[in-house]
Amino acid sequence: MSKRIALEGSFAVSEAARMADVDVIAAYPITPQTHIIERLADYVANGELKASYIPVESEHSAMSACYGASAAGARTFTATASQGFFLMHEVLHWVSAMRQPVIMAVCNRAVAPPANIWGDYSDAMTARDTGWIQLFAANNQEVFDFVLSSFRIGEDPRVLLPVMVHLDGFSLSHVIEPVILPEQEEVNRFLPPYQHPYAIDPDNPMSYSMVMGPDIYSEIKKAQDVTLRESKEIILQAWKEFGDIFGRYYSPIESYKTEGAKTLLMSTGCLSETAKVAIDRKRDKGEDVGLIILHLWRPFPFEELYQAIKDAETLVVFDRCISLGGPGGPIISEVKSALFDKRKDIKFAGLIGGLCGRNLSVEQFEDALDKGREIAEKGSEEVFETIGIRE
Amino acid sequence: MQGELIKFGKNLVAKDELLTPGHRACQGCGSGLAIRLSLKALGKDTIVGIPAGCWAGVGSMYPDTAWRIPWMQTLFENAAAQMSGIESAYRILMDKGKMPERKINCVAIAGDGATNDIGVAALSGVLERGHDILYICLDNEAYMNTGIQRSSATPYGASTTTTPAGKVSAGQATWKKNMIEVVAAHNIPYVASACPSYPFDLMNKIKKGAEIKGPAYVHVLAPCPTGWRFPPELTIEIGRLAVETGVFPIYEVENGRYKLNIDRPSLKPVEEYLKPQGRFRHLSDTDIEMIQKRVNEEYNKLKTKIACFAA
Numbered sequence: 001m002s003k004r005i006a007l008e009g010s011f012a013v014s015e016a017a018r019m020a021d022v023d024v025i026a027a028y029p030i031t032p033q034t035h036i037i038e039r040l041a042d043y044v045a046n047g048e049l050k051a052s053y054i055p056v057e058s059e060h061s062a063m064s065a066c067y068g069a070s071a072a073g074a075r076t077f078t079a080t081a082s083q084g085f086f087l088m089h090e091v092l093h094w095v096s097a098m099r100q101p102v103i104m105a106v107c108n109r110a111v112a113p114p115a116n117i118w119g120d121y122s123d124a125m126t127a128r129d130t131g132w133i134q135l136f137a138a139n140n141q142e143v144f145d146f147v148l149s150s151f152r153i154g155e156d157p158r159v160l161l162p163v164m165v166h167l168d169g170f171s172l173s174h175v176i177e178p179v180i181l182p183e184q185e186e187v188n189r190f191l192p193p194y195q196h197p198y199a200i201d202p203d204n205p206m207s208y209s210m211v212m213g214p215d216i217y218s219e220i221k222k223a224q225d226v227t228l229r230e231s232k233e234i235i236l237q238a239w240k241e242f243g244d245i246f247g248r249y250y251s252p253i254e255s256y257k258t259e260g261a262k263t264l265l266m267s268t269g270c271l272s273e274t275a276k277v278a279i280d281r282k283r284d285k286g287e288d289v290g291l292i293i294l295h296l297w298r299p300f301p302f303e304e305l306y307q308a309i310k311d312a313e314t315l316v317v318f319d320r321c322i323s324l325g326g327p328g329g330p331i332i333s334e335v336k337s338a339l340f341d342k343r344k345d346i347k348f349a350g351l352i353g354g355l356c357g358r359n360l361s362v363e364q365f366e367d368a369l370d371k372g373r374e375i376a377e378k379g380s381e382e383v384f385e386t387i388g389i390r391e
Numbered sequence: 392m393q394g395e396l397i398k399f400g401k402n403l404v405a406k407d408e409l410l411t412p413g414h415r416a417c418q419g420c421g422s423g424l425a426i427r428l429s430l431k432a433l434g435k436d437t438i439v440g441i442p443a444g445c446w447a448g449v450g451s452m453y454p455d456t457a458w459r460i461p462w463m464q465t466l467f468e469n470a471a472a473q474m475s476g477i478e479s480a481y482r483i484l485m486d487k488g489k490m491p492e493r494k495i496n497c498v499a500i501a502g503d504g505a506t507n508d509i510g511v512a513a514l515s516g517v518l519e520r521g522h523d524i525l526y527i528c529l530d531n532e533a534y535m536n537t538g539i540q541r542s543s544a545t546p547y548g549a550s551t552t553t554t555p556a557g558k559v560s561a562g563q564a565t566w567k568k569n570m571i572e573v574v575a576a577h578n579i580p581y582v583a584s585a586c587p588s589y590p591f592d593l594m595n596k597i598k599k600g601a602e603i604k605g606p607a608y609v610h611v612l613a614p615c616p617t618g619w620r621f622p623p624e625l626t627i628e629i630g631r632l633a634v635e636t637g638v639f640p641i642y643e644v645e646n647g648r649y650k651l652n653i654d655r656p657s658l659k660p661v662e663e664y665l666k667p668q669g670r671f672r673h674l675s676d677t678d679i680e681m682i683q684k685r686v687n688e689e690y691n692k693l694k695t696k697i698a699c700f701a702a
Contacts, residue, residue, distance in 0.1 A: 023483045026476065052483035054475060057516030061472035064465070064513065068440070068476025071463065074484055076476075090466060193489075200461045200477065202436045202495055207456040209464040211448045 002186070002246070007179040009140045009172035010035035013079065013105045013165070016147035018049045019187045022103075023074035023194075026054040026065035030084040031117045032169040033107040037079055059084035063091035063102070070100035071208065073199035075151065078102065081169055082109035085123045089130070095162045096131030097224060098209055099198070101154030102162040105147060108269070108320075109169040110356035118357025119169035121269070121321040124297075125330040131224055133163040133231055134297040138254075138272045140177040142295075143167045145248060148187065152238045155194050159231045166297075168270040170357060182246055190245050232299045252301035253308045254293040257283055261290030263314040263373055265365075268294045268331060271320065271354050278365035289369060294331065302338050309339070314347045316372030319384070320354045328352075328384040347376035353387030364388055399594040405431045407459075414457035415449040419623025421613035421630060422446060422529040424587040426500060429527060432594040433601055435460055437496040440474045442510065443467040444502035445536040446529070468509040470499040471517040474524045482523075496525060496601045503530040503544035507570050518577040518606045525600045525607045528570060531615035539618045543568040546638075547685070548678050549670045551618075556673040566685065574608045575644045581607040583643035583652075588614075588630030592641060592652055612639045620669025632664040637690040648702035651693075661686050 007015070013036045017025070025044075027037035043049035052069075056062045062078050070076040080088060085106055095102050111122040124134070133153060137143040143165065150163035167173055200208070212220060232252070243249030257279050258264060267275045272293040279291045292308045294301075309315055319329020327333045328350035336348055349372035354360050368387050375385060409430035416423040422445060430437065438461045441447050447464045450457035465473045478497040484490045506514060506528040514526060533551050534540040541551040545563045550556040554563040575582045581603045585593040593611065600607030614630045616623040633639040634653055638661060641653040661683045665671040674682075 023487065023489075024476065024480050050483070050487055052479040054479050054520065056472060056475075057512055057519075061469060061475075061513050061516055064469035064472035065476035065479065067469075068463075068473035068478075069480035070476075072477040072480035072484070073490070074480035076480075091469065094466060200438055200463070202438065202461055205435075205459060205461045207451050207458050207462045210451040210453040210456065211464075212453045216453060 002180050002182045004178055004180045006176050007140055008035060008174060008176050009143050009167050010107070010174065011039050012140045012144040012179050013147050013167070014039035014043065015181060016144045017077045017103075018043050019182070019184060020075065020148060020151045020191055021049070022051050022077040024052045024054065024066070024069035024076045026056050026062040026069070026078050028056050028059045028062045028080070028084060030059070030081050032109060032119070032173045033079045033081045033084070033105070035173065036105055036107070059087040060091060063088040063095065066102040067091060067095050067098065067100055070095070070102050070196070071098065071200050073194075073196050075155070075194040076102045077104070079105040079107070081107040082111060082123045086111070086126065089126065092127055092130040092132060094209070099160040100162060101151075101160055103147065103150045103154060104162065104164045106164050106166050107169040107173040108166050116356050117169070119171055120355045120357070121166070121319075124166050125321045125323075127164070128298070128330065131161070131228060132298060133161050133228070133235070134166065135163065136166045136268045136295055136297060137172065138270055138293055138295075140172060140175070140179050141248070142250070143172060144179055144181070145242065145246070145250065148191070149238055149242050151194070152191050153231070153235050156234050156238070157197055159227065159234050160196070161228060161231060166269065171270045186245055190242060229299050232296070232301065235296065250295060251304065252296035253304045254295060255308050256291040256293065258290035258292065258308065260288055261312060262288045263316065263369065264309055264312040265289065265291045265369055265372070266294065266315060266317045266331070266335065267291060268318070269320060271318070271360055274360060274362055275318070275365050277362045278369065281362065281366060282369065300334060300338065305335065305338055306342055309343070309346065312346065314349070314373055314376040316349045316351060316369060316376065318351045318353065318368070320352075322352055322355065332384070349373070349375040350384035351387055352384050358388070360387060398598055399432065399591045404594070405434070407431070409435060409459045410450065411457045411459060413455070415452060416445065417617045417623070419616040419626040421587055421615060421626050422531060424626070425529055425593065425611045425613050428587060428590050428594050429500070429597045430460065432597040433496050433498065436494060437498055438477060439463070440465045440470050440477070440499050442470040442501050442505040443536070444505055446500065448536070465499070467505055469513050470501045470505060470510060471524070471526060472513040474499045475517045475520065475522040478522050478524050497523070498525045498527065498601070500527045500529060502535070503528060503532060503570070504534045504542040507543045507568050515577065518574060518579050518608070521605050523605055525597070525609070527597070528608070528610045529613045530570075530610060531613045531618060532567070533618050535615050535618040544570065548674050548682060550673060551670070561674065561678055562670070571610045574610070578647060579606040579608065580604070581643070581645055583608070584610045584612070584639065584641055586612045586630040586634060586639065586641060588627045588634065589641060589653065596643065618670070621667050625667060629664070629667065632659065635659045636661045636664040637686050638664050640690060640693055642693065642697070645702060647700060649697040649700045650702040651697055658690065
């Protein structure tokens with residue numbers, strides 16, 4: 001029997017990693033991620049999880065140790081945030097290009113300066129092109145479910161790619177919500193034992209990450225891109241099977257009250273839950289608005305996005321990250337680019353808000369939607385609208 | 392001279408070449424010789440990780456590889472961390488019964504830049520955490536792969552492309568970082584210096600480092616004809632002179648106990664080591680005198696440690 005308990009987002013991550021029976025954890029503390037690795041350390045110390053726990057001296061080494069461990073054939077996990085995530089950046093490319101299914105939770109946090117610890121996606125968005133599969137959770141149940149399904153997705157021999165699960169720093173990592181935890185037997189049914197087909201083996205010596213020149217590099221990168229794109233089908237399959245076993249079904253883009261909606265709000269992460277309430281209120285008032293929530297950031301779900309906005313006339317995209325000097329938030333610029341050929345008629349408005357943990361209320365989302373609709377209708381001299389900013 | 396610890400000798404060295412001929416290293420490469428000898432000592436149950444540097448490329452230009460053992464290029468600064476991941480993975484997979492028990496040597500082989508400079512934090516972390524890995528530093532005293540730029544292992548007075556000797560400069564203006572003692576300060580089970588000019592000593596140390604449980608570090612002086620500017624046929628000779636002049640003493644620290652493995656009754660003048668090398672060509676008599684003084688001081692310091700903490 002599965003059980004429904006109150007669980008902090010961080011502990012939902014740790015619990016998923018424990019139930020996945022990870023072999024190697026490399027961990028370095030950073031707020032707001034520390035609860036994850038502390039709980040995992042407890043599990044190892046109490047014998048509840050048999051894993052090699054490497055308390056490394058930096059995030060760069062955390063990801064490096066994960067890379068080595070995964071290459072040796074171990075199921076591998078780590079977690080980080082913000083500055084630590086940036087320190088890992090170099091290694092992120094190696095892990096994906098070397099096809100190592102390292103699983104990582106990122107408790108999203110703003111980038112300094114100003115020095116801070118609070119949540120937004122300015123860490124996540126810098127890793128857009130690192131070749132990792134990237135998922136965004138909107139609540140703690142999704143946190144658990146996404147981390148657990150990451151192992152299945154990344155380790156699939158047709159995929160063999162690392163997966164990062166983003167959860168909002170503090171707003172999810174430190175918030176207690178009801179979470180349904182499955183039985184170990186159900187997890188075992190969903191997640192087969194890990195077997196890397198190209199693990200390092202002295203009996204079958206191979207050379208890894210050799211020097212390759214202009215004559216072959218493009219082919220290697222193209223192959224990597226094709227694999228990442230094609231992983232979407234395997235993600236869909238894995239989530240289908242996840243739903244069949246656990247009763248919760250996920251999709252790259254979740255639609256909420258989108259029937260007949262002429263205006264859609266697009267959101268990511270935990271603020272989508274606040275946005276849902278704003279949509280409820282507007283629906284109650286008879287407004288034709290709906291919400292779409294982006295769960296899969298890489299590979300980008302082009303077809304699902306197109307289907308989700310098919311009947312909409314206006315798309316208001318909410319970004320929790322500022323692209324300094326750029327064409328709006330990272331998500332809206334991708335969405336515009338993805339729809340450019342198919343939906344030239346659709347009107348866009350870009351909203352940015354919730355930076356560095358600034359709270360956004362339901363009312364602010366309601367106002368932002370109105371403002372967004374107005375911008376979409378009349379146009380604006382601003383590239384984007386910042387919700388609640390003092391000027 | 393090498394006492395009772397000799398394991399390798401003329402007739403006791405494996406004929407197998409785990410580093411094949413045909414790689415792209417320069418003629419007379421001291422590092423290449425050190426790797427070849429090390430692999431003979433380690434045998435085939437060995438995984439090698441190599442960060443950016445000459446040996447990230449010269450033995451593994453796709454589609455060719457000179458490595459007959461599993462070989463991985465690592466990032467510049469993470470060879471130690473990456474090998475610690477591999478070692479930890481094997482340990483837990485064997486513990487959990489997911490792979491059969493066996494001894495696999497996890498070996499990082501890194502240059503002086505990757506060791507002394509950019510990778511020093513990762514190395515320190517691995518040593519302190521006690522991973523069962525062997526770390527070999529191939530010290531050719533500069534960033535040779537990128538074209539002879541100075542590192543913190545470059546000796547005083549050496550002309551490099553970023554510390555060129557000039558009208559108002561005598562080349563590298565700082566003394567070589569003593570990485571062997573930095574590592575020894577971590578109190579790990581085994582630390583040693585070696586040089587391919589003394590092949591059996593080097594092989595014994597590599598073997599010992601791999602067999603000892605816990606971290607082991609072997610710092611190899613690897614003469615570099617290209618970067619030090621001497622004819623390639625002098626590699627062995629230059630290595631010997633480094634040892635015979637006391638510039639690079641050959642010793643080991645086993646569980647905190649010091650032992651000089653090559654102990655000469657008297658040292659040759661450093662000038663004999665400096666003169667054949669183009670990188671020191673510009674040095675004045677005063678410079679050489681200063682270097683001689685420093686070498687004497689350092690050598691005496693080492694002798695004192697050996698006297699105090701003898702094996």
